[in-house]
Amino acid sequence: MSALVSINALSFAWPGQATLLKINNLTLTPGERLFIRGPSGSGKSTLLGLLAGILQPDQGSLMILGQDFTRLSGHQRDRVRADQMGYIFQQFNLLPYLSVMENVTAALIFSAHKRKRLNRPASQEAARLLSALQLPEVLWQQPVHKLSIGQQQRVAAARALIGRPPLVIADEPTSALDAGSRSAFMQLLFAECEHAGSGLIFVSHDAGLEPLFSRVISLNQLNGAKHAEPGL
Numbered sequence: 001m002s003a004l005v006s007i008n009a010l011s012f013a014w015p016g017q018a019t020l021l022k023i024n025n026l027t028l029t030p031g032e033r034l035f036i037r038g039p040s041g042s043g044k045s046t047l048l049g050l051l052a053g054i055l056q057p058d059q060g061s062l063m064i065l066g067q068d069f070t071r072l073s074g075h076q077r078d079r080v081r082a083d084q085m086g087y088i089f090q091q092f093n094l095l096p097y098l099s100v101m102e103n104v105t106a107a108l109i110f111s112a113h114k115r116k117r118l119n120r121p122a123s124q125e126a127a128r129l130l131s132a133l134q135l136p137e138v139l140w141q142q143p144v145h146k147l148s149i150g151q152q153q154r155v156a157a158a159r160a161l162i163g164r165p166p167l168v169i170a171d172e173p174t175s176a177l178d179a180g181s182r183s184a185f186m187q188l189l190f191a192e193c194e195h196a197g198s199g200l201i202f203v204s205h206d207a208g209l210e211p212l213f214s215r216v217i218s219l220n221q222l223n224g225a226k227h228a229e230p231g232l
């Protein structure tokens with residue numbers, strides 16, 4: 001089976017800055033659950049931005065679901081992301097004045113592929129995900145800006161998971177959750193990924209979650225770039 005993600009000799013620098021990431025090799029196979037750890041500022045979110053096609057490497061190759069992202073236009077990468085990925089952003093990126101339901105189902109408006117993978121009406125699938133994440137039903141028609149940060153994080157997760165994307169990318173998705181919600185969140189995330197056969201790339205500072213993953217990597221060990229973090 002071909003890799004979901006394959007990185008070779010990739011390097012990336014933010015404009016005017018020293019090289020932040022130099023990654024010789026990283027592969028994710030379908031269904032694999034990868035945990036990436038690293039101190040603040042080590043480049044975890046930047047790496048996820050590259051994998052999602054939001055950023056472009058300066059050198060090297062980046063194959064996502066069999067497509068060479070370095071050869072696609074920004075618009076083509078947006079298409080792959082909308083159709084084949086679910087991305088839980090660190091800052092959620094929800095549409096504040098739309099309701100919880102509208103935010104979750106918005107992911108389907110932009111992707112016929114995600115709509116096709118549903119096996120029930122969109123609102124029912126959104127309800128199933130929101131219930132599994134223990135988000136009270138009274139909130140579902142509320143605009144998301146009225147929700148707590150932890151509740152918004154769960155809406156962002158439901159939006160990423162709807163339509164069974166083959167690749168799920170999660171950037172610190174449990175940072176605002178209490179222990180009970182975190183546990184429900186992790187169970188749903190794993191159950192959904194397993195059911196859909198999705199690969200998962202998960203970045204977190206929460207080392208307690210590491211044993212749940214099939215592979216754990218340290219970005220500092222993977223990264224050949226010398227960066228200016230104190231003590232590194």
Ligand SMILES: Nc1ncnc2c1ncn2[C@@H]1O[C@H](COP(=O)(O)OP(=O)(O)OP(=O)(O)O)[C@@H](O)[C@H]1O
Nearest residue numbers: 014015020038039040041042043044045046047090
């Ligand atoms: N949009 C940007 N423009 C310029 N530099 C950036 C930008 N985003 C991040 N950086 C720089 O890249 C480096 C790595 O940032 P990044 O957010 O990838 O780290 P991180 O490991 O995800 O950190 P954290 O754990 O705090 O979220 C930092 O030095 C940061 O200042």
